[in-house]
Amino acid sequence: MNSMNLKGTKLQLKVWNYLKKIPKGKVKTYLEVAKAIGKPKAFRAVANAVGKNPYPTKIPCHRVIRSDGSLGGYSGKGGIQQKRRLLRSEKVFIK
Template structure:
């Protein structure tokens, strides 16, 4: 298992990769770099060059769509939600209820929110583009400060 870091002026991302592809992206603020918890993880900038490069380009506002091999492990429902997240266009937002409707589960807003929060590769799968039905920012596993920053990169601003 491999990892590397992407640093930004506000923090950055720890990128994890297994034999299939990118398996995790952990966003952080203020240079508080989370480290992999297992001894089997090894830092490998060369193996993660493409993933790190795409994240840097996204953070710089130069990349709209990711093209990375992903290694996603989740339930069938989670995978369905994560695939639906990929269809949300850059610079737009949808509500949890709209996302639930998009996967033909209009009454599953809470379950969709739970799957959204368990997305292992935020940014590459844009879970930050999901907001509350009332137009509020909603929640975000990486913290609302990071969610605001990611949306601002895409030209979407919240107070």
Template sequence: MLELKGTFFQEKVWDAIMNIPKGQVRTYKEIAVSIGHPNAYRAVASACKHNPYPIDIPCHRVIPVTGGVGNYLGVVNCERKRGLLVSEGVDVTLFNL
């Protein structure tokens, strides 16, 4: 069990992200809606940036609704994020990644 230390909101985001199955993605907006804050997609992105356990809390599975890979741990358009998605079997061409 991870010892999560963040705000209540961040912990809700991280919990939601841990439930994204390997090989699938969700948008920041979908995560925001799933935790009951449909307009907080930018705050979801911020929670991803502050993820203390990037291996266990797979923020790389969260992408922008507008397409593209988005950021990964604060790095813009990170090739590492794209590589992690590909390694999990995500067809990045479907999402314009």
């Protein structure tokens, strides 16, 4: 589970490990991630965990968007514009 020597809370580790399973070219919402890890009411905590991703180039947090279909945030280098570029490179186009 901790192949990158990840350090975080139990929730963060669950979220980060789930993010690694989202296939290239697909997106999930924060709510979908929360439900998938068994914490359906914790979508805000999931969003915080996504934002604290220590390895945005290895753990694809750019594949998580808001329930309204908008991009949400991106804490990796390059910010929201980089998130948009990464998604476009995977043939995903978000408003």
